[in-house]
Amino acid sequence: MTADNENLQGVADQALLLLTQMKRNPDVMPPYNEEAMRACIAKMNELYSQNNECVVKKISEESSAHLIFQKSFYLSFEAAFFQRCCLAYIHARAERIRSYRWRLGGVLPASVKNNLCEAEIEFFNEYCSSLAEFQAGIGENGVNLLLSTHPPKALYVQVRVLENYGEFETSDGNLVMLQVNSTHSLPRHDCEMLIRQGILEIAN
Numbered sequence: 001m002t003a004d005n006e007n008l009q010g011v012a013d014q015a016l017l018l019l020t021q022m023k024r025n026p027d028v029m030p031p032y033n034e035e036a037m038r039a040c041i042a043k044m045n046e047l048y049s050q051n052n053e054c055v056v057k058k059i060s061e062e063s064s065a066h067l068i069f070q071k072s073f074y075l076s077f078e079a080a081f082f083q084r085c086c087l088a089y090i091h092a093r094a095e096r097i098r099s100y101r102w103r104l105g106g107v108l109p110a111s112v113k114n115n116l117c118e119a120e121i122e123f124f125n126e127y128c129s130s131l132a133e134f135q136a137g138i139g140e141n142g143v144n145l146l147l148s149t150h151p152p153k154a155l156y157v158q159v160r161v162l163e164n165y166g167e168f169e170t171s172d173g174n175l176v177m178l179q180v181n182s183t184h185s186l187p188r189h190d191c192e193m194l195i196r197q198g199i200l201e202i203a204n
Contacts, residue, residue: 011043015085022092029096032117040082047079097124101131102146157188160203
């Protein structure tokens with residue numbers, strides 16, 4: 001194996017390591033692997049430069065055009081491999097960073113923040129700002145999406161009326177007539193107090 005091939009294989013191993021680190025640590029954020037990313041980017045630039053030389057050479061040397069085209073194809077294929085690995089690594093980390101906003105709120109714990117690069121910290125802050133702006137723009141008073149992270153079935157409960165209560169307005173503005181033995185699907189947080197008062201019960 002030539003020195004160039006050994007170097008290519010070494011960087012390819014680092015590219016695969018990026019993905020392996022994320023796969024092996026699904027519950028934590030591994031430290032940003034700047035060394036491997038730099039090696040992959042440097043190798044991509046090198047391969048693109050070599051490919052450009054092949055294209056220029058192909059134009060000037062028609063006799064060996066087939067061989068030059070073949071080399072250009074492999075150089076492009078190798079560069080694309082490193083590009084895919086880097087993009088998959090960046091995407092996986094970005095998705096995990098987004099999930100932290102929903103799970104942990106707007107402040108990252110040191111155990112997570114210390115493993116992010118500056119660009120990732122900036123991405124998290126911008127994501128928080130975008131989410132806050134989006135929430136503030138919903139309705140007159142905005143809405144906190146972090147309070148409603150479950151599917152609708154988990155937010156509503158089937159209840160049976162035990163005592164005549166009359167007209168009841170839910171938090172979303174709907175009017176419901178609560179009459180004895182009638183059943184309704186209501187927002188859970190709206191009917192919790194009525195359940196405690198014995199006016200409603202969970203209908204199984």
